[in-house]
Amino acid sequence: MDVTYPPRRSLQPADSSVLLPVRGVPSWAAILIALVIGAIGMLAGHSNGQYTVGWVFGAIFTVGVVLATLAVRRGSLFTAMVQPPIVLTLLVFGTFRFFGGQGTIFSASKIVTSFPIMAVATGVALLLGLVRIIAQPMRTPTSGYESYAARG
Numbered sequence: 001m002d003v004t005y006p007p008r009r010s011l012q013p014a015d016s017s018v019l020l021p022v023r024g025v026p027s028w029a030a031i032l033i034a035l036v037i038g039a040i041g042m043l044a045g046h047s048n049g050q051y052t053v054g055w056v057f058g059a060i061f062t063v064g065v066v067l068a069t070l071a072v073r074r075g076s077l078f079t080a081m082v083q084p085p086i087v088l089t090l091l092v093f094g095t096f097r098f099f100g101g102q103g104t105i106f107s108a109s110k111i112v113t114s115f116p117i118m119a120v121a122t123g124v125a126l127l128l129g130l131v132r133i134i135a136q137p138m139r140t141p142t143s144g145y146e147s148y149a150a151r152g
Contacts, residue, residue: 013138014075020136024073030080033071034087037064042095053092053110058117061088065121069128074136081129084121088114 017024025033041060045052065087069080092111 018070025071027076027079030068030072033068034064038091053114062121065125069125081125085118088118
């Protein structure tokens, strides 16, 4: 009995994650990764019945942003690079509005005071994204002779 398998299709550069043979996640999944890990960070920063936006949340949130930037498809990298401010705002506002019992003005002040976390996470995401853009081009470069020979 001879078993034949269909030929394995190689990934296009736009579909790969930071690990070239591994298919990357779509942009919505990268946002979900950052949201879920950020929510875990918000729960880890919960102490004495208060939600705080401290270094514990900042570290865990930044790890979530890094994982999202590394896991996303190369073609959807822009979303992972610009998502940290939006995700952090959603996390802080949602946590303090629905679980903290404080009003909108208090949530807004917490968002403003979390700017250093937002800036660091955005900077790390932009840096990793730029490294991926340079290291993982969307198409393979061709030399002058090869492109000339292909034209015939």
